[in-house]
Amino acid sequence: MTESTERNVSLALDILHQRFGDRFLTGHSIREQHGHTTTYLKNQPPDAVVMAQSAEDVTWVVQVCAEHRCPVIAFGAGSSLEGQLNAPAGGVSIDMSAMDKILKVDQNDLTVTVQPGVKRVALNEHLRDTGLFFPIDPGADASMGGMASTRASGTNAVRYGTMKDNVLSLKAVMADGREITTASRAKKTSAGYDMTRLLVGAEGTLGVITELTLKLHGLPESIVGGVCNFPDIESVCQATIQTIQYGLPIARIEMLDEVQVRACNAYSKLSLAEKPTLFVEFHGSEASTQEQSETFNEIIQEFGGSDFEWTSNTEERTKLWQARHDAYWAARALRPGCDAVVTDACVPISRLADCVEETLKDIQEHNLLAPIVGHVGDGNFHTAVLIDMDNPDAVNTAKQFAERLSLRAIAMGGTCTGEHGIGQGKKSYLRQELGDTVDFMSMIKSSLDPLNIMNPEKIF
Numbered sequence: 001m002t003e004s005t006e007r008n009v010s011l012a013l014d015i016l017h018q019r020f021g022d023r024f025l026t027g028h029s030i031r032e033q034h035g036h037t038t039t040y041l042k043n044q045p046p047d048a049v050v051m052a053q054s055a056e057d058v059t060w061v062v063q064v065c066a067e068h069r070c071p072v073i074a075f076g077a078g079s080s081l082e083g084q085l086n087a088p089a090g091g092v093s094i095d096m097s098a099m100d101k102i103l104k105v106d107q108n109d110l111t112v113t114v115q116p117g118v119k120r121v122a123l124n125e126h127l128r129d130t131g132l133f134f135p136i137d138p139g140a141d142a143s144m145g146g147m148a149s150t151r152a153s154g155t156n157a158v159r160y161g162t163m164k165d166n167v168l169s170l171k172a173v174m175a176d177g178r179e180i181t182t183a184s185r186a187k188k189t190s191a192g193y194d195m196t197r198l199l200v201g202a203e204g205t206l207g208v209i210t211e212l213t214l215k216l217h218g219l220p221e222s223i224v225g226g227v228c229n230f231p232d233i234e235s236v237c238q239a240t241i242q243t244i245q246y247g248l249p250i251a252r253i254e255m256l257d258e259v260q261v262r263a264c265n266a267y268s269k270l271s272l273a274e275k276p277t278l279f280v281e282f283h284g285s286e287a288s289t290q291e292q293s294e295t296f297n298e299i300i301q302e303f304g305g306s307d308f309e310w311t312s313n314t315e316e317r318t319k320l321w322q323a324r325h326d327a328y329w330a331a332r333a334l335r336p337g338c339d340a341v342v343t344d345a346c347v348p349i350s351r352l353a354d355c356v357e358e359t360l361k362d363i364q365e366h367n368l369l370a371p372i373v374g375h376v377g378d379g380n381f382h383t384a385v386l387i388d389m390d391n392p393d394a395v396n397t398a399k400q401f402a403e404r405l406s407l408r409a410i411a412m413g414g415t416c417t418g419e420h421g422i423g424q425g426k427k428s429y430l431r432q433e434l435g436d437t438v439d440f441m442s443m444i445k446s447s448l449d450p451l452n453i454m455n456p457e458k459i460f
Helices: 003-023 028-032 055-067 121-131 144-149 197-201 233-246 258-268 287-301 314-325 327-332 349-365 392-411 426-434 437-446
Strands: 048-051 070-073 092-095 102-108 110-115 167-174 180-181 207-215 220-228 249-256 277-284 306-311 340-346 373-376 378-386
Touching: 003 048, 003 055, 003 092, 028 048, 048 392, 055 070, 055 092, 055 167, 055 180, 055 207, 070 144, 070 207, 102 121, 110 121, 121 144, 121 327, 144 207, 144 249, 167 197, 220 287, 220 314, 233 249, 233 277, 233 349, 249 258, 258 327, 258 373, 277 287, 277 314, 287 306, 306 378, 314 327, 327 340, 340 392, 349 373, 349 378, 349 392, 378 392, 392 426, 426 437
Parallel strands: 048 092, 070 092
Antiparallel strands: 102 110, 110 207, 167 180, 167 207, 220 277, 220 306, 249 277, 249 373, 340 378, 373 378
């Protein structure tokens, strides 16, 4: 950062301090909390944090920062995994957590309009009595703004899609301080460029989301959850591929390798067989969920699947899926005192078995403790390499593993990230995956944010 830029940032901070008073925070701890949280990357805190309460606050911050060329980073719940929240060039973190109002539920149109700080669990609790729900479930209790910015998905994506499929419209403050609305509430449009999907997944590099209109879905009459195990990972993957290709409308199908099952048993007090395992869930009428469960049971038996137990009991299903959501913490408990280098990849479903098998060989060859868990219905899986972060050799080994996994997925026609985003951690793989397309992404960034103040040094 040049001396001139530093002076401009200082002026911006002075102006914002005067405007926001005790909502302008510069304490070291609060600034660190607004850098990375669950990533292995070095913490790079912003110069200050503004606790926004309205879109007007966001507009005010962005306008001041644009005038003084001060970086702006939007902050939701802090659960991103690739350094999206770090501030390598300093600047201002806009904390959106107080912008948590559910503005309008339209039951007839199956939509809800929310502020970006609304969290996933709170939204579905609010919707419970309407007979509707929002299906995107990345595991963490993330904010809607953050989920849109990283194009999140999760356990329900195999049936309900990802954030890009469930955001109808949004409002965002762009780099020049103007707030735009990207689309109407209509479920389809051919009016101009698709600005909604341009901003969904942009990781805050083009604008700061201030409002979202989301698709809702009817709560199923019947929800049935189940668990089954397999002799090996290849059998799990082949059973998953057959289930998807058969066209079974499965709502969730999650894979855990035997190491992750062992971790979940200990952490969540389960008693599952320590074998490669699938957690599944079916949505529909009572008759259809029973039929789906029976068909699934027939499919898995072809691949050595056994001990398939399914239930419609809410408490039993909740315990099972809570264990799945706690997989990260369960994995970390396998090696107390260590941290996790978490990474994900996604491949076409036909290459899932190949990619997972090669990844397991990689783990074994390098003597890593790295449980695997995945949204395998989408060909997406995650690893958490457990290491001592104070050991440079161990950190380097984990990074090299993550690089090999990314390149392996790309070589198989997949992507280096199914849902974690690029951020800082995966910038080096983007061109290998997309080639010259990255040049056009960069042109869009330069056009919409010529001063490069919106979450700089991310993605590119």
